[in-house]
Amino acid sequence: MTVYGLIDCNSFYCSCQRAFEPRLKRLPVVVLSNNDGCAIARTAEAKGLGIKMGDAWHLIRNERKLSGVQWYSSNYPLYADMSRRVYQVLLEHVPRVEPYSIDEMFLDLTGLPGDLAERCEVIRGRVEQITKIPTCVGWGPTKAIAKLANYIAKDRPEMEGLCDLTDERTRMRFYRNLPVSEVWGIGRRLVPRLHDAGIRTIAQFVEAEPAQIRKIMAITGVRLQAELRGESCLQLSEVAEQRKGLACTRSFGQPITIYGDMREAIAGFAVRASEKLRAEGMDAGHVSVFIQTNPHKRQDGWYSNQAAITCAPTNNALALVGTATRLLRAIWRDGFRYAKGGVLLNDLAPAGKQASLFAAPEEQSPALMDAMDAINRRFGREAIKPLSTGVERAWRPRQGMLSSRFTTEFGEVMEARSF
Amino acid sequence: MSAYAGDRTTGFASPAADAIEGPIDLSDVLDLRRPSRYPVRVRGATFAARGILDGDVLIADTSGQQESGQLVIACAAGQVLLAELRAQKGRWWLVSGDDSREPIRVDPAQDVDIWATVTGVVREKP
Numbered sequence: 001m002t003v004y005g006l007i008d009c010n011s012f013y014c015s016c017q018r019a020f021e022p023r024l025k026r027l028p029v030v031v032l033s034n035n036d037g038c039a040i041a042r043t044a045e046a047k048g049l050g051i052k053m054g055d056a057w058h059l060i061r062n063e064r065k066l067s068g069v070q071w072y073s074s075n076y077p078l079y080a081d082m083s084r085r086v087y088q089v090l091l092e093h094v095p096r097v098e099p100y101s102i103d104e105m106f107l108d109l110t111g112l113p114g115d116l117a118e119r120c121e122v123i124r125g126r127v128e129q130i131t132k133i134p135t136c137v138g139w140g141p142t143k144a145i146a147k148l149a150n151y152i153a154k155d156r157p158e159m160e161g162l163c164d165l166t167d168e169r170t171r172m173r174f175y176r177n178l179p180v181s182e183v184w185g186i187g188r189r190l191v192p193r194l195h196d197a198g199i200r201t202i203a204q205f206v207e208a209e210p211a212q213i214r215k216i217m218a219i220t221g222v223r224l225q226a227e228l229r230g231e232s233c234l235q236l237s238e239v240a241e242q243r244k245g246l247a248c249t250r251s252f253g254q255p256i257t258i259y260g261d262m263r264e265a266i267a268g269f270a271v272r273a274s275e276k277l278r279a280e281g282m283d284a285g286h287v288s289v290f291i292q293t294n295p296h297k298r299q300d301g302w303y304s305n306q307a308a309i310t311c312a313p314t315n316n317a318l319a320l321v322g323t324a325t326r327l328l329r330a331i332w333r334d335g336f337r338y339a340k341g342g343v344l345l346n347d348l349a350p351a352g353k354q355a356s357l358f359a360a361p362e363e364q365s366p367a368l369m370d371a372m373d374a375i376n377r378r379f380g381r382e383a384i385k386p387l388s389t390g391v392e393r394a395w396r397p398r399q400g401m402l403s404s405r406f407t408t409e410f411g412e413v414m415e416a417r418s419f
Numbered sequence: 420m421s422a423y424a425g426d427r428t429t430g431f432a433s434p435a436a437d438a439i440e441g442p443i444d445l446s447d448v449l450d451l452r453r454p455s456r457y458p459v460r461v462r463g464a465t466f467a468a469r470g471i472l473d474g475d476v477l478i479a480d481t482s483g484q485q486e487s488g489q490l491v492i493a494c495a496a497g498q499v500l501l502a503e504l505r506a507q508k509g510r511w512w513l514v515s516g517d518d519s520r521e522p523i524r525v526d527p528a529q530d531v532d533i534w535a536t537v538t539g540v541v542r543e544k545p
Contacts, residue, residue, distance in 0.1 A: 022499060023498070025494075025530060088454040089455075129482065410458070410476075413459060414460070415459070415499065416499045417499065417501070419501060419513060419516065
């Protein structure tokens with residue numbers, strides 16, 4: 001019988017911060033979104049203080065009862081490297097691992113010798129020993145069941161971080177008592193429609209007529225029903241599919257009102273996007289640019305626009321900056337307070353080696369990009385960069401509470417006092 | 420890509436062309452890609468007698484077994500310490516490098532735990 005596991009890191013971003021700062025062990029920790037906007041990860045202690053996902057930091061930071069909370073800007077280089085470590089530890093214990101998200105991985109537990117619960121406990125222990133990150137593991141005959149088992153393992157302390165849903169009767173007992181909203185892929189939008197159809201528990205969802213489910217959520221719903229019955233429809237995929245598009249977008253630290261600032265920001269996004277392209281050995285044949293004001297502050301005036309163009313396939317930073325800047329000029333309007341902007345690249349294809357009828361201009365030679373990438377790899381991000389991306393960058397996202405990059409930057413590693 | 424490594428000569432063929440091994444990669448030697456390896460910088464010189472000076476970077480490993488006499492990275496009272504681990508009377512103790520401080524008993528319930536064992540040391544400018 002096929003067995004899928006899902007291992008999920010508890011409050012992943014917060015756990016990464018705690019891994020390198022033992023003083024945080026029992027303190028409430030919250031990690032904020034890009035730009036220090038809102039809470040995106042909370043430890044149990046922070047949840048206990050009533051902090052919700054998405055709470056805006058500037059609204060709650062001065063509340064007296066939150067004075068002991070340790071706030072952190074999101075430190076993605078750190079989280080990515082810790083995710084890599086978790087993945088590698090898992091691969092030492094199971095034959096196949098699917099990195100589903102930065103903090104959740106599907107495991108292929110099929111046909112492993114010995115007791116699965118014992119094995120999963122060992123895996124959890126090993127991940128925590130090596131990466132300092134606590135996890136929960138759920139498993140069952142399909143991915144949807146494993147996902148649900150993981151939710152139960154995390155939600156109920158008495159499960160001690162493990163939940164086995166391989167047995168059908170055990171499953172049915174949980175299905176009868178759990179709301180349908182806990183099923184993987186059933187989001188807030190679908191729940192009211194399922195409720196209208198009299199479907200409130202997972203058991204009711206599984207037993208509903210497929211025709212009825214198909215009407216509400218098309219074929220995905222029918223497949224989910226089968227998955228929850230124990231018929232596997234979703235396979236393990238070890239690597240992400242090749243991307244079809246690539247984006248670099250950001251909210252600004254403070255609104256942009258001047259064209260020159262926006263041009264710098266958009267040029268910066270184009271350069272970053274081109275870096276990602278080159279890292280994957282791809283060219284883009286379609287560029288779009290968008291800018292928008294804050295949709296929650298419409299009293300300041302509301303404007304949002306985007307422009308796009310097909311271009312000769314390239315991954316050259318300077319070529320993409322040129323294209324993006326021309327697109328920006330077409331959509332820019334004075335008199336607005338812009339909150340967000342971005343560059344999207346599409347029509348991606350493996351970087352072209354085809355000879356061009358006209359030689360590319362000197363400054364667009366791949367050698368320049370190779371040199372820039374090599375220097376930046378060696379001396380750090382943006383050690384050299386096109387000047388069009390700006391120097392002062394008053395618009396850059398706020399990251400006022402950023403911790404060290406303990407594992408990716410030699411100058412920022414953890415320090416130990418000699419005892 | 421363009422790098423000359425002792426192989427592709429323009430005049431006389433390099434007799435070493437089939438024997439290129441590339442430069443030594445210290446992150447391979449120190450096995451830094453293992454998920455359990457973390458660099459840790461030392462502050463203070465109480466372990467000078469064991470060859471560890473202020474500013475050295477230790478290679479810490481979180482996967483190993485603890486042994487008496489080993490150098491470890493430990494957490495005590497919310498601080499990160501470099502200490503010697505010693506087994507005595509069935510208990511584990513963190514011992515100072517120059518006996519300047521009383522040993523601390525390892526006790527996870529008191530938030531005194533071993534974070535990693537030390538497997539190597541790197542000194543940039545001796």
